[in-house]
Amino acid sequence: xxxxxxxxxxxxxxxxxxxxxxxxxxxxxxxxxxxxxxxxxxxxxxxxxxxxxxxxxxxxxxxxxxxxxxxxxxxxxxxxxxxxxxxxxxxxxxxxxxxxxxxxxxxxxxxxxxxxxxxxxxxxxxxxxxxxxxxxxxxxxxxxxxxxxxxxxxxxxxxxxxxxxxxxxxxxxxxxxxxxxxxxxxxxxxxxxxxxxxxxxxxxxxxxxxxxxxxxxxxxxxxxxxxxxxxxxxxxxxxxxxxxxxxxxxxxxxxxxxxxxxxxxxxxxxxxxxxxxxxxxxxxxxxxxxxxxxxxxxxxxxxxxxxxxxxxxxxxxxxxxxxxxxxxxxxxxxxxxxxxxxxxxxxxxxxxxxxxxxxxxxxxxxxxxxxxxxxxxxxxxxxxxxxxxxxxxxxxxxxxxxxx
Amino acid sequence: xxxxxxxxxxxxxxxxxxxxxxxxxxxxxxxxxxxxxxxxxxxxxxxxxxxxxxxxxxxxxxxxxxxxxxxxxxxxxxxxxxxxxxxxxxxxxxxxxxxxxxxxxxxxxxxxxxxxxxxxxxxxxxxxxxxxxxxxxxxxxxxxxxxxxxxxxxxxxxxxxxxxxxxxxxxxxxxxxxxxxxxxxxxxxxxxxxxxxxxxxxxxxxxxxxxxxxxxxxxxxxxxxxxxxxxxxxxxxxxxxxxxxxxxxxxxxxxxxxxxxxxxxxxxxxxxxxxxxxxxxxxxxxxxxxxxxxxxxxxxxxxxxxxxxxxxxxxxxxxxxxxxxx
Numbered sequence: 095x096x097x098x099x100x101x102x103x104x105x106x107x108x109x110x111x112x113x114x115x116x117x118x119x120x121x122x123x124x125x126x127x128x129x130x131x132x133x134x135x136x137x138x139x140x141x142x143x144x145x146x147x148x149x150x151x152x153x154x155x156x157x158x159x160x161x162x163x164x165x166x167x168x169x170x171x172x173x174x175x176x177x178x179x180x181x182x183x184x185x186x187x188x189x190x191x192x193x194x195x196x197x198x199x200x201x202x203x204x205x206x207x208x209x210x211x212x213x214x215x216x217x218x219x220x221x222x223x224x225x226x227x228x229x230x231x232x233x234x235x236x237x238x239x240x241x242x243x244x245x246x247x248x249x250x251x252x253x254x255x256x257x258x259x260x261x262x263x264x265x266x267x268x269x270x271x272x273x274x275x276x277x278x279x280x281x282x283x284x285x286x287x288x289x290x291x292x293x294x295x296x297x298x299x300x301x302x303x304x305x306x307x308x309x310x311x312x313x314x315x316x317x318x319x320x321x322x323x324x325x326x327x328x329x330x331x332x333x334x335x336x337x338x339x340x341x342x343x344x345x346x347x348x349x350x351x352x353x354x355x356x357x358x359x360x361x362x363x364x365x366x367x368x369x370x371x372x373x374x375x376x377x378x379x380x381x382x383x384x385x386x387x388x389x390x391x392x393x394x395x396x397x398x399x400x401x402x403x404x405x406x407x408x409x410x411x412x413x414x415x416x417x418x419x420x421x422x423x424x425x426x427x428x429x430x431x432x433x434x435x436x437x438x439x440x441x442x443x444x445x446x447x448x449x450x451x452x453x454x455x456x457x458x459x460x461x462x463x464x465x466x467x468x469x470x471x472x473x474x475x476x477x478x479x480x481x482x483x484x485x486x487x488x489x490x491x492x493x494x495x496x497x498x
Numbered sequence: 499x500x501x502x503x504x505x506x507x508x509x510x511x512x513x514x515x516x517x518x519x520x521x522x523x524x525x526x527x528x529x530x531x532x533x534x535x536x537x538x539x540x541x542x543x544x545x546x547x548x549x550x551x552x553x554x555x556x557x558x559x560x561x562x563x564x565x566x567x568x569x570x571x572x573x574x575x576x577x578x579x580x581x582x583x584x585x586x587x588x589x590x591x592x593x594x595x596x597x598x599x600x601x602x603x604x605x606x607x608x609x610x611x612x613x614x615x616x617x618x619x620x621x622x623x624x625x626x627x628x629x630x631x632x633x634x635x636x637x638x639x640x641x642x643x644x645x646x647x648x649x650x651x652x653x654x655x656x657x658x659x660x661x662x663x664x665x666x667x668x669x670x671x672x673x674x675x676x677x678x679x680x681x682x683x684x685x686x687x688x689x690x691x692x693x694x695x696x697x698x699x700x701x702x703x704x705x706x707x708x709x710x711x712x713x714x715x716x717x718x719x720x721x722x723x724x725x726x727x728x729x730x731x732x733x734x735x736x737x738x739x740x741x742x743x744x745x746x747x748x749x750x751x752x753x754x755x756x757x758x759x760x761x762x763x764x765x766x767x768x769x770x771x772x773x774x775x776x777x778x779x780x781x782x783x784x785x786x787x788x789x790x791x792x793x794x795x796x797x798x799x800x801x802x803x804x805x806x807x808x809x810x811x812x813x814x815x816x817x818x819x820x821x822x823x824x
Contacts, residue, residue: 147649304795363650
């Protein structure tokens, strides 16, 4: 039975290797001048692996970039260790991650959760534990109804996004008849419903409202339906992997209609999957991809996974605000993680529309009641994009494009 | 009712959609049905056999042949053959490797059927997640994994133009769809001839009918089983190449849905029955496409599996009945 023993040994070895790989400790960042610094953990919760990790990794890298910068500042009073709370974006994976975060005695704040579904599954625990959590990318409007005192949304929500998409289709694209589709997810369907309502309100015909099978590859039956509906425009609420395939196949079928989606499809994956056929596709996103931050981010990370650094600046800004909170808390005499958490929360609460944080992505301020991202002109938090020459080109913020 | 108008309105379009999708299901379903025929085992890792071929096709088109725009004429034929053969081989070898590592050790020890099932699911998950992790940033056993695929879906370059070749009842057919139908029909006919008409095919049928008696008659069981896995693998390989070519995409989890659907097709046609798998595949493709026309895409699965339940109610062993390979 030598062979059998060997196989068993091999199996045991691989299991060991996988476990070892999974448990690999994150390297601690270098400490600055060796002065008395408080060790704190800031967790990033989101899909760091799995189907949608490329939508989340930019935000994580943005946060990490900022933490590295803060740690390198000689007068920064703490050493931030960014810890990875990987949920693969699945709410079912959230509870164990949340448990880890809460039981870490050094935890002072969380950047995340990245998606709306996992936010719902995690928020109560963070709120009860008094850990401030700032999401760079969860956009479902209903999260604000949870009334979590320690939750902050560093990005504009889908209600505004859908309404602006509808307005854009009506006024800028000049659509007469729109087929509204979605991926049946919390994010995609919610967004599509707002688009549908907006279009109907504006008197634009909605030729169809249908959900697709997410993760499918052959969309031809769906596309035949779109074609026969006579729509001149297709809106899709959902993620890039689906939208890229749909766009490619629509053009392959020779269907010449206008196409639009939102932040879930604003990615390099969409561009790659749709190829040349992506040309002319419209996008709306509460993310600002312009400015020199994108260059800095790409310089630090090579932009391999995300040539479209969606929410990278939002992740960076979330960490900046948390860092500022830590600084003020420690300067104010806080020494324990509990005190620092409270200090961060107090600092975040001071960020109101008349006293915003000057971030890389935008001026960040929170509504004192809901902790939604707030601004003097809420529409200025959204940006329109169009695919031109194979890349996602900014058209400007919503007020600029729609003319106020 | 929208359903009737849509079905009438979209009849030829959806027939085309259903036939091309069904041809792919049929080719994958063969692997499930043949393995079931000889081992009474559902090889759930078969979806990964399919996935491997889409990845090989990606490399063939993108890197080996450096395709950037649709080819034509003799170049096209050479590229297609040059991708099809390695894709089929890679899938065949993957299938044989799965048999070696995941099933044969269990077979030797006479493990209960449930163990095979768990082993199959394990092999499936292990292979697909291995491809997910192969993005050049992860290590296994402290050996860095190569950058092969990674978590994001990868675009496959357009080899065959999406332009319509001809119109049938007002429905345009492009080269990709024509190619799928042609290759599928050729493969299925060849396989059918092979299993019915050759010595090796007779061996497969003999093992499927009665393993012990076949062994007593001098049939080398292990060789037959390996052959069965290999042939089923090459069929999934051909399907994978056509899939990548038609939909211009591959991903670590691309095998999951077609795998489930093809398994359904195999059961629908009568598991263990080769012609049944072909028929089941085409039927499922058509039912799905017309289901979408009749309702909406989000109902497609409800309708497809509803049909499966109804068929099994009246014909518990599938349309053509459960027969041991043939």
